[in-house]
Amino acid sequence: GAVVSQHPSRVICKSGTSVKIECRSLDFQATTMFWYRQFPKQSLMLMATSNEGSKATYEQGVEKDKFLINHASLTLSTLTVTSAHPEDSSFYICSGVGGASGIYNEQFFGPGTRLTVL
Amino acid sequence: QKEVEQNSGPLSVPEGAIASLNCTYSDRVSQSFFWYRQYSGKSPELIMSIYSNGDKEDGRFTAQLNKASQYVSLLIRDSQPSDSATYLCAGSYNTDKLIFGTGTRLQVFP
Numbered sequence: 001g002a003v004v005s006q007h008p009s010r011v012i013c014k015s016g017t018s019v020k021i022e023c024r025s026l027d028f029q030a031t032t033m034f035w036y037r038q039f040p041k042q043s044l045m046l047m048a049t050s051n052e053g054s055k056a057t058y059e060q061g062v063e064k065d066k067f068l069i070n071h072a073s074l075t076l077s078t079l080t081v082t083s084a085h086p087e088d089s090s091f092y093i094c095s096g097v098g099g100a101s102g103i104y105n106e107q108f109f110g111p112g113t114r115l116t117v118l
Numbered sequence: 119q120k121e122v123e124q125n126s127g128p129l130s131v132p133e134g135a136i137a138s139l140n141c142t143y144s145d146r147v148s149q150s151f152f153w154y155r156q157y158s159g160k161s162p163e164l165i166m167s168i169y170s171n172g173d174k175e176d177g178r179f180t181a182q183l184n185k186a187s188q189y190v191s192l193l194i195r196d197s198q199p200s201d202s203a204t205y206l207c208a209g210s211y212n213t214d215k216l217i218f219g220t221g222t223r224l225q226v227f228p
Contacts, residue, residue, distance in 0.1 A: 032214050043206065043218045044162070093161045097214050105150060105214040112161040 147209030
C-alpha cells in the first residue's frame with residue numbers, strides 16, 4: 001500500500017496557540033488529501049477535502065477560519081489549528097488518494113497526530 | 119438510519135475460528151466499500167476494498183457485497199489474537215469521500 005506520514009505524532013499546547021500538522025505522501029502523488037478528526041470511542045469524522053493548488057472544501061459545521069488547510073504540492077498538505085482550545089483536543093488523521101495503487105479512490109491514512117490543548 | 123451502520127460489538131471469537139463482521143449502508147453511499155482495521159491509538163489501515171456484487175478474497179480475508187440488500191461483510195478466517203482490533207466499514211460517496219461506520223470491536227482469544 002501507499003505510505004502517508006504525519007508530523008508531529010503528538011503535540012501538547014496551551015489554549016490560544018496555533019498548531020500546524022503536516023501530512024506527506026511518501027511514495028505517490030496525492031491529488032486529493034482528506035483531514036479527519038476522531039474523538040475517543042467515536043468513528044472518523046471528515047473535516048475537509050484538500051486538492052493540490054486549490055482551496056479546501058470543508059464539511060458542514062467545520063470552521064474554515066479555525067482549521068486552515070494548505071495543499072501546496074502533490075505530496076504535502078498542512079492543517080493549522082488556529083487559537084486552539086481544549087475542545088479541539090482530538091486525534092487528527094490525514095489520508096491521501098492517488099495513483100500509487102491504481103485503484104480508484106482508495107484512501108491511505110497517515111499515522112495520526114494526537115493534539116492535547118491545555 | 120445511519121448512513122453506514124455497524125454493530126459496535128465486542129465480537130469475541132476463539133483463535134482459529136471465522137470472524138464475521140457486518141455492515142449496512144444507506145442510499146447515499148453507493149459506489150465503493152472499504153474495510154479498515156484500527157488498533158487502539160493508531161490510525162486506520164486498509165484491509166479490503168470491494169466495488170461489485172459478490173465475494174472478493176485476499177489471504178485470510180473475504181469481503182462480500184450485496185448491493186440489493188445494501189449489505190457488506192468481512193470474513194476473517196483462522197482468526198489470530200493479532201486480529202483483535204476495531205474494524206471500520208466505509209462507503210464512498212461524491213467521488214472520493216468516505217463515510218465511516220462506528221466500527222466493530224473484535225476480540226480473538228487464545
